[in-house]
Amino acid sequence: MLPVCVVGLGLIGGSVLRAAGAAGRAVWGATTSATDADGARAAGFTVEADVDDALRRADAEDALIVLAVPLTAMSDVLRSVSTFAPGCRLTDVASVKGAVAEAVRKINPYARYVGGHPMAGASRSGWVSGSAELFRDAAWVVNTEDDVDQEAWSEVVRLALSCGAYVVPSSAAAHDDAVARVSHLPHLLAAVLATVGVDGGPLALALAASSFGDGTRVAASRPELVQAMCEANRAALLDAVDEALGRLGAARGSLASTGGLAATVNAGYLARRELEQHRSAARRTVQVDLTAEGALAKLRDLGNQGGRLTSLEGMTATLRIV
Secondary structure, three states, X not given: OOOEEEEOOOHHHHHHHHHHHHOOOOEEEEOOOHHHHHHHHHOOOOEOOOHHHHHXXXXXXXXXXXXXXXXXXXXXXXXXXXXXXXXXXXEEOOOOOHHHHHHHHHHOOXXXXXXXXXXXXXXXXXXXXXOOOOOOOOEEEEEOOOOOOHHHHHHHHHHHHHOOOEEEEEOHXXXXXXXXXXXXXXXXXXXXXXXXXXXXXXXXXXXXXXHHHHHHHHHHOOHHHXXXXXXXXXXXXXXXXXXXXXXXXXXXXXXXXXXXXXXXXXXXXXXXXXXXXXXXXXXXXXXXXXXXXXXXXXXXXXXXXXXXXXXXXXXXXXXXXX
16 A cells, blocks of 8 residues: 655644554655644654654655645645655545646646545634544545546545445546535535524523524534535536526525425425435446546446445455445
């Protein structure tokens, strides 16, 4: 297994460092946060003095580099990678893929880059919030474009699997459209819901129970991180916001005119049931020969159907699909 260099040791990066280390890989990291660095060192992990030193080591040891920095810092770190470890396999764990891929193309168009995004997290951040088990049985998107460096792609898939996740093959564009609906929009709605609740004053807060708590949980995330990921996915998020506003407008119109909310409530109930059924549905095994013509397109198609890549043996990928 390739050694792993993680740049950024917050919740996600720190969890990658822990999980990759637990899987038996040689790991080290770097971070600009003294608090995160101290926490990682106290836990027995190697944290290099600065990002440049970590990247020099990655270059010397032919490591897989994982960028786990905020989107606002991504371009600066990519420039350092281009200077100190331009030939290393490179991935990231950012929540928006199109913007990162574009930055890579501008800064180092020859980078062996494969975008990634583990769909796991918490409302709290920093090294202290991470865990080696964070990715256990979680989806980890690995971008599967036609022009991908297939050897680098395989290494990113193996990293995700070794961290306990299953892989969802997807294009960057399809990923960004999907997460706008199931990640970024929920952050905006949580912010709105939290604000409306607080505006109700002390009585509303005293009566707030699990429905309000569940609906506003992610509003506790660091505002600058939420802002960066939502703004970086602006086009797809605008489409999701427009759809949400349309549904809210229809609910308001119905409530104002007839007093009824059956259409909205029933649609939500059925949608939630569909989510639960998808998660619990029986799955069958499909194998894809990565040397076959059109293999990457087939992987993307299976990913779009909710397929889960669960193992990679040589040039054969095994997926579980509904």
